[in-house]
Amino acid sequence: MDYKIALIPGDGIGPEIVREAKKVLDKVCEKYGHSFSYSEVLLGGASIDVHGVPLTDEAIATAKSSDAVLMGSIGGDAKTSPWYKLEPSKRPEAGLLAIRKALNLFANLRPAYLYNELRKACPLRDEIIGDGFDMIIVRELTGGLYFGERQTIEENGVKKAIDTLSYNENEIRRIAIKAFEIARKRRNKVTSVDKANVLDSSRLWRKVVEEVAKDYPDVTLEHMLVDNCAMQLVRDPKQFDVILTENMFGDILSDEASMVTGSIGMLSSASLNETKFGLYEPSHGSAPDIAGQDKANPIATILSAAMMLRFSLDMDKEADAVEAAVQKVLTEGYRTGDIMSEGCKLVGTKEMGDLIAAAL
Ligand SMILES: NC(=O)c1ccc[n+]([C@@H]2O[C@H](COP(=O)([O-])OP(=O)(O)OC[C@H]3O[C@@H](n4cnc5c(N)ncnc54)[C@H](O)[C@@H]3O)[C@@H](O)[C@H]2O)c1
């Protein structure tokens, strides 16, 4: 089959990890007789450098006319990069938020799975991990604090900054439905995470989630306050199957969950709307501290590409093959620095990509 894929390398390690994911996709095409045509799209700092803004209408149009978008990461070092001298709405992160909104990508799925081979890279004790760790965070991605009105004002000579956290029932309902549908294909448990002991938006969240739960009597629903959840993720991570939560809590909890998998370099993600279209990117950022050094772990991006094959292109067996190739390379003992442990073989970004492509 012939498919159109928009490719967003982005900033920092973005181009390095996207290159490896594309290498793996080239192998998928060769092996299964598909052909993908790629259009490169600028986003974030890469777009500021060329167009002066982090996202252009043309970039949105290219993404919209594609079957799926595969992305690396955007952003730079806030202390040293000239991008951060611009006003906030013109910085790299604003481009990422804007493209998510423009494509209506309200559902961000972040699967956190600990490969048995990476147990030594996981900082938690073996008895805490037990039989394994396999959960998914379903994060609301186009509402909440990151999209509310904000302003910085001065009152009586004192600066004041305001961010607004708001959700309406429809926004909560559609993401809750996603979480329950996903739970049905997994272990039938949803943990909805909020701060309902303080926030009105969380009290509405809880009410709507309970309404949705009535349509899923086969799925167990529990509510958990976000501060407790942050603690439970390291105390007993295997209690979770599906975590359903709002935008900012999901952002923070997914980075935390990534460490249970060994590294943020292992955490893939899919950002979806109501159709089959999606944007696929690792959950981590542009890692300016290791950019250009062939040190970045490309696995999160390669696993995101596998999610793209599965969700947007209906290629289950191809996605399975990519995941199996990742598994094989880990079983053979190859590791990038972030997941390295004693007795394993240290490889760089490119070699890890080569090994996974070859394993296919
Ligand atoms: N979706 C995205 O594009 C995205 C996500 C998060 C952060 N950011 C942006 O990235 C920039 C850097 O942010 P940050 O430093 O807080 O977070 P980060 O995720 O880029 O890096 C945090 C730490 O994890 C390491 N790391 C991240 N990805 C790795 C990988 N694949 N392999 C090995 N190590 C990896 C980094 O070296 C760093 O030490 C900021 O501008 C931020 O806004 C973008």
Ligand SMILES: CC(C)[C@H](C(=O)O)[C@@H](O)C(=O)O
């Ligand atoms: C860069 C930033 C806007 C982004 C977010 O908060 O969604 C990132 O942290 C992520 O997790 O994808």
Ligand SMILES: [Mg+2]
């Ligand atoms: Mg984040």
